[in-house]
Amino acid sequence: MNQPVKIAPSLLSADFSCLADEIGKVEKAGADMLHLDIMDGHFVPNLTFGPPVISAIRKVTKLPFDVHLMITNPEDLIDPFIKAGADLITVHVETAPHLNRLVQNIKEYGIRAGVSLNPSTPLVMIEELLADVDMILLMSVNPGFGGQQFIPGVIDKIARLKKMISKLNVDVDIEVDGGINPNTARQAIAAGANILVAGSAVYGSPDAKEAIRLLRGT
Numbered sequence: 001m002n003q004p005v006k007i008a009p010s011l012l013s014a015d016f017s018c019l020a021d022e023i024g025k026v027e028k029a030g031a032d033m034l035h036l037d038i039m040d041g042h043f044v045p046n047l048t049f050g051p052p053v054i055s056a057i058r059k060v061t062k063l064p065f066d067v068h069l070m071i072t073n074p075e076d077l078i079d080p081f082i083k084a085g086a087d088l089i090t091v092h093v094e095t096a097p098h099l100n101r102l103v104q105n106i107k108e109y110g111i112r113a114g115v116s117l118n119p120s121t122p123l124v125m126i127e128e129l130l131a132d133v134d135m136i137l138l139m140s141v142n143p144g145f146g147g148q149q150f151i152p153g154v155i156d157k158i159a160r161l162k163k164m165i166s167k168l169n170v171d172v173d174i175e176v177d178g179g180i181n182p183n184t185a186r187q188a189i190a191a192g193a194n195i196l197v198a199g200s201a202v203y204g205s206p207d208a209k210e211a212i213r214l215l216r217g218t
């Protein structure tokens with residue numbers, strides 16, 4: 001049976017001058033979780049926010065926090081992000097040579113652990129880890145900025161990852177991030193994705209509820 005598709009609006013595309021309102025808007029519109037893009041100006045060419053902002057917004061919503069670390073040396077900052085309120089932390093395979101230890105470390109806190117791959121990073125990089133992670137996040141743009149075009153080759157990558165997961169018979173979510181709109185969402189879901197991150201498609205719409213409905217394809 002197909003799992004229901006979850007929508008994770010990315011706060012990156014929200015109006016940062018009124019975060020509580022912007023979060024309330026997507027919570028009311030039926031979002032399943034909130035995607036928080038953490039950028040360090042080093043692994044990716046952009047800077048966003050860190051644990052103090054996450055602690056502050058933790059007080060205004062019940063949505064689970066899906067924290068995507070686009071930072072070098074992620075192992076140094078797991079503890080503060082968990083204390084700030086992360087429910088799921090995703091680290092990039094390109095930033096962490098000791099991924100088994102890092103994933104285990106995140107899970108020991110009692111939260112979920114994900115691993116992300118840039119569009120050009122092959123699936124073989126996570127093959128040995130699949131039985132130990134809760135989620136694989138496939139980037140469908142080069143990380144750093146919202147509002148980019150979906151890279152079409154990622155659809156086949158999603159389908160290949162889905163096959164790997166089915167073959168191992170493990171319970172691993174497939175999240176896709178970047179350039180998600182109703183058209184790319186439909187293709188990503190058909191290929192096997194079950195969590196979609198959407199910044200512009202949700203925050204750029206005058207009707208967040210309708211935008212989320214269109215992304216789910218319901």
Ligand SMILES: O=C(CO)[C@H](O)[C@H](O)COP(=O)(O)O
Nearest residue numbers: 143144146147178179199200
């Ligand atoms: O991780 C990201 C960029 O690195 C963002 O989550 C992503 O780009 C979402 O924005 P959009 O839906 O506008 O593409």
